[in-house]
Each structure stands twice: as C-alpha cells, then as structure tokens.
Amino acid sequence: MTAQLHSIEILRPNRIEFGSGAIASVARYAAERGFVRPLVVADAFNAARVDRLGLAGEIAVFGEVKPEPDLPNLEAALARASEARPDVVIGFGGGSAMDLAKLVAVLPGSGQTLKDVVGPEKVLGRAVGLIQVPTTAGTGSEGGTRALVTDPETQNKLAVQSRFMLADLAAVDPDLTMTVPPAVTAATGVDAMAHCVEAFTSRKAHPIIDLYALEGVRLVGRFLARAVADGSDGEARAGLALASLYGGFCLGPVNTTAGHAVAYPLGARHHIAHGLACALIFPHTLAFNAQASAEKTAAVIDALGARPTTDPAGVFEAAYGFCERLGVEMRLSALGVPESDFETMATEAHGIRRLLDNNPRDMSRDDILAIYRRAA
Structure with missing residues (x-):
C-alpha cells in the first residue's frame, strides 16, 4: 500500500494566530469567550511577565513548571487549579509549560487521574478553555495533542494523547523568543x-x-x-x-x-x-x-x-x-x-x-x- 492510501487524521488548534504581536490575540480571545478566571501555567521566567498577556479578570498563576516536568510538578499544578477553579488554562512557556497546561485543562473535576489517561485517546473531555502561547521554538506543543510527564520512580516518560488537549487558540508570537x-x-x-x-x-x-x-x-x-x-x-x-x-x-x-x-x-x-x-x-x-x-x-x-x-x-x-x-x-x-x-x-x-x-x-x-x- 502506498503512503497516500494510508488513512490519516489531521487535527489543528481551532484558531492559530501567528506573527509579531500575536500575543495580543490572547486577551481578545479570552474576552470574546467571556473567560474571567484564567490560570496561567508557566516557568518562573514567564510567570514574571504574565502581564504581557494582557489578561483581565481574576488571574491565577502556577509559575513553577520544571524544564522536564515530573509527577510531583504536575500534582502541584493540579492543586493550584483546584484552588483557582479556572474557566480557561493558558500555557505560557516552552513545551514543558504547554504540556502541563494540557493536563491541567482536562484532569481537574474529570474523575480521571494521570494513570487513567496515559496512552492514546483516553481523556473523557474538557470543560474549560485552553490557550497555548509558546516562548521557545522547539517542541511545537502548541499545535499538538500530546503531553509528556516523567515518573520519578521508573524514570520513564508517560505520554498522554488526546484530541481534548488540542488548543482552542495557539498564539505564536516570534517576538517572545528573542530573550x-x-x-x-x-x-x-x-x-x-x-x-x-x-x-x-x-x-x-x-x-x-x-x-x-x-x-x-x-x-x-x-x-x-x-x-x-x-x-x-x-x-x-x-x-x-x-x-x-x-x-x-x-x-x-x-x-x-x-x-x-x-x-x-x-x-x-x-x-x-x-x-x-x-x-x-x-x-x-x-x-x-x-x-x-x-x-x-x-x-x-x-x-x-x-x-x-x-x-x-x-x-x-x-x-x-x-x-x-x-x-x-x-x-x-x-x-x-x-x-x-x-x-x-x-x-x-x-x-x-x-x-x-x-x-x-x-x-x-x-x-x-x-x-x-x-x-x-
């Protein structure tokens, strides 16, 4: 069978804003959708510049994303989400921040744990918005459906894939990568x-x-x-x-x-x-x-x-x-x-x-x- 005959499904974020100044689309999109309780998932550097997102409402921040996020890092992010009860989750950083944002958007209140969703298409759904804002040019996590977290006991990466982890908006602003x-x-x-x-x-x-x-x-x-x-x-x-x-x-x-x-x-x-x-x-x-x-x-x-x-x-x-x-x-x-x-x-x-x-x-x-x- 030739490659052209293999079945394939193409999934993309519902909306992609690309180019210098694209970061402004985050606040516009949040306002359009009526989001008033955003939770920003970021590393420490990007947590210190959350104001660049221009968000309104009761802004909560989880600013402790590790370069290679592990289960304790995810659990801390989930705990912050339980406190904040966001209506939209925003990944702001590199692939680690965006991967955690995906999981934070689908797990709280779902009745599912990470163990339940490891593998392809096991996530039951998503009740909040998801916006991804990359600040590095590497993983492309803003455009995909996968998230990876390291299990510190086995030292292996756990991979989750779900269409529910695809961003509603991917705001790709190359200016953010200049630092x-x-x-x-x-x-x-x-x-x-x-x-x-x-x-x-x-x-x-x-x-x-x-x-x-x-x-x-x-x-x-x-x-x-x-x-x-x-x-x-x-x-x-x-x-x-x-x-x-x-x-x-x-x-x-x-x-x-x-x-x-x-x-x-x-x-x-x-x-x-x-x-x-x-x-x-x-x-x-x-x-x-x-x-x-x-x-x-x-x-x-x-x-x-x-x-x-x-x-x-x-x-x-x-x-x-x-x-x-x-x-x-x-x-x-x-x-x-x-x-x-x-x-x-x-x-x-x-x-x-x-x-x-x-x-x-x-x-x-x-x-x-x-x-x-x-x-x-």
Missing part, C-alpha cells in the same frame, strides 16, 4: 528539526505531513544559525517559530521515532533538557537510518545546506557538523552522563515501542548502546 539565549535557541531549534526529520522518515510517514516536515527542516537549515548569532533577528525568529509549529503538526498523526526514544533517558535519568538531548542524539539516528530511508535522508541533508548523501558516514558528518557549529554540546561525558549508566539507558530506550516501532530501520538494544558509546 531565549543562544545555547537554548540552538538546542530547541534542533529539537524542532528532529520532530520534522523523524516524521518525514517514519514508517508512518504520509505525504500530507511530508510537506510540513521537509519545509520545517528547510526553515531550521536557513534560520537557526542566524538566530543563534543574533537573537534579535526577527526574520530568523519567525522562521524558527514556524518550523516549530510545523514540527508540532507532525507529531499528532505521525510522531517521532528512534531519535526521541534514544534521547528520552537523558532527560528522565540525567535531567538534560529535552532539546539538548535530541540535538546530541540526532546525527547518530539519522546516520543509522540513512540507507533505510535514502531519498528522504538526502533531502534532509540538502535542506541543512550540505551536499546530499546517503552514505552513513557522510550523513553523520553533515548532521554532526551542523549541530556542532551551532555550539551544541555533542558529548555525553561533558553533560555528566556516566558510561556505567549506558546499559540501563539502552534497555529503557529500547522499551519505548510507541516510537521505535515507527523507525524506518529496526533498532536493537545493542544498536542503541552503540549510539550511547559513540556519543560518549
């Missing part, structure tokens, strides 16, 4: 690219999503270095915000593959920021998959500005060089990940079948272990 430091800009930009690349080369790839995926890679290839060099470059910031949104579009119907599976233990076990973990792993999995997805791999390398190739060594060199030139730390040892943990990490990564089963080439536990050792 993001160069290192974070680089890592989150590669994360956005990885979403696109993995969806593009997935066994579940589909021509509808390929359009977003390849253009997302092209945007990162064109604009990421510029944004790292000059954070005030408005055109570059807008290009990356669009790439991130496109990456979010890829996640729902297709999702990521081995790159994210291999990266997840770095965040869950060693608290490495998700974008950085994905950037470090990206060249290794792209090269591993090169010959199983030759034409598309060559298109990715071309989009990054290098000479198209399907040779695994050439693919690795091009992808690694792209990340290294951005200043991304590409060695696990430099991030404090001990080799003694590689065996456990490989076992955990190999168990993430929801992603690895979509990889264009079968990846064994030993293959994953070899990637960690090469990245040491």
Whole structure:
C-alpha cells in the first residue's frame, strides 16, 4: 500500500494566530469567550511577565513548571487549579509549560487521574478553555495533542494523547523568543528539526505531513544559525517559530521515532533538557537510518545546506557538523552522563515501542548502546 492510501487524521488548534504581536490575540480571545478566571501555567521566567498577556479578570498563576516536568510538578499544578477553579488554562512557556497546561485543562473535576489517561485517546473531555502561547521554538506543543510527564520512580516518560488537549487558540508570537539565549535557541531549534526529520522518515510517514516536515527542516537549515548569532533577528525568529509549529503538526498523526526514544533517558535519568538531548542524539539516528530511508535522508541533508548523501558516514558528518557549529554540546561525558549508566539507558530506550516501532530501520538494544558509546 502506498503512503497516500494510508488513512490519516489531521487535527489543528481551532484558531492559530501567528506573527509579531500575536500575543495580543490572547486577551481578545479570552474576552470574546467571556473567560474571567484564567490560570496561567508557566516557568518562573514567564510567570514574571504574565502581564504581557494582557489578561483581565481574576488571574491565577502556577509559575513553577520544571524544564522536564515530573509527577510531583504536575500534582502541584493540579492543586493550584483546584484552588483557582479556572474557566480557561493558558500555557505560557516552552513545551514543558504547554504540556502541563494540557493536563491541567482536562484532569481537574474529570474523575480521571494521570494513570487513567496515559496512552492514546483516553481523556473523557474538557470543560474549560485552553490557550497555548509558546516562548521557545522547539517542541511545537502548541499545535499538538500530546503531553509528556516523567515518573520519578521508573524514570520513564508517560505520554498522554488526546484530541481534548488540542488548543482552542495557539498564539505564536516570534517576538517572545528573542530573550531565549543562544545555547537554548540552538538546542530547541534542533529539537524542532528532529520532530520534522523523524516524521518525514517514519514508517508512518504520509505525504500530507511530508510537506510540513521537509519545509520545517528547510526553515531550521536557513534560520537557526542566524538566530543563534543574533537573537534579535526577527526574520530568523519567525522562521524558527514556524518550523516549530510545523514540527508540532507532525507529531499528532505521525510522531517521532528512534531519535526521541534514544534521547528520552537523558532527560528522565540525567535531567538534560529535552532539546539538548535530541540535538546530541540526532546525527547518530539519522546516520543509522540513512540507507533505510535514502531519498528522504538526502533531502534532509540538502535542506541543512550540505551536499546530499546517503552514505552513513557522510550523513553523520553533515548532521554532526551542523549541530556542532551551532555550539551544541555533542558529548555525553561533558553533560555528566556516566558510561556505567549506558546499559540501563539502552534497555529503557529500547522499551519505548510507541516510537521505535515507527523507525524506518529496526533498532536493537545493542544498536542503541552503540549510539550511547559513540556519543560518549
């Protein structure tokens, strides 16, 4: 069966406002819908600039979102929601804030716990509004239906997918990303690219999503270095915000593959920021998959500005060089990940079948272990 014949469902936020000044749409939308008790879910930095949202009414804030949110972090956010009784939840920050906002919007008063909703389409509904306002260009969580939370006991990520977690409004204002430091800009930009690349080369790839995926890679290839060099470059910031949104579009119907599976233990076990973990792993999995997805791999390398190739060594060199030139730390040892943990990490990564089963080439536990050792 050709890819065009595979059934696919495309879900998008009910309304998307994109561009410089789009943040003003948040207050307008809240007023249109009559929301008077907003709860803003944010990290500490964005909690300190909630006034930029221009909200009216009894504004409540949960400003303690962690870079890699875990169950206690979610429970604290849910407790704040129980106190505030919001009629609209607003995710204001990176993917972590937006993921928690999704869960805060659907769990309180539902009779469901996180354990009840882990997996696809188990959420029963949503009784409040949901607005997403990204302040980084990486996860594209504003455009998707998934949320991830780490279980500190198992050190594994719990994934929830639900159409009820899709935003009513996604306000994507590239101006909000201008405060993001160069290192974070680089890592989150590669994360956005990885979403696109993995969806593009997935066994579940589909021509509808390929359009977003390849253009997302092209945007990162064109604009990421510029944004790292000059954070005030408005055109570059807008290009990356669009790439991130496109990456979010890829996640729902297709999702990521081995790159994210291999990266997840770095965040869950060693608290490495998700974008950085994905950037470090990206060249290794792209090269591993090169010959199983030759034409598309060559298109990715071309989009990054290098000479198209399907040779695994050439693919690795091009992808690694792209990340290294951005200043991304590409060695696990430099991030404090001990080799003694590689065996456990490989076992955990190999168990993430929801992603690895979509990889264009079968990846064994030993293959994953070899990637960690090469990245040491």
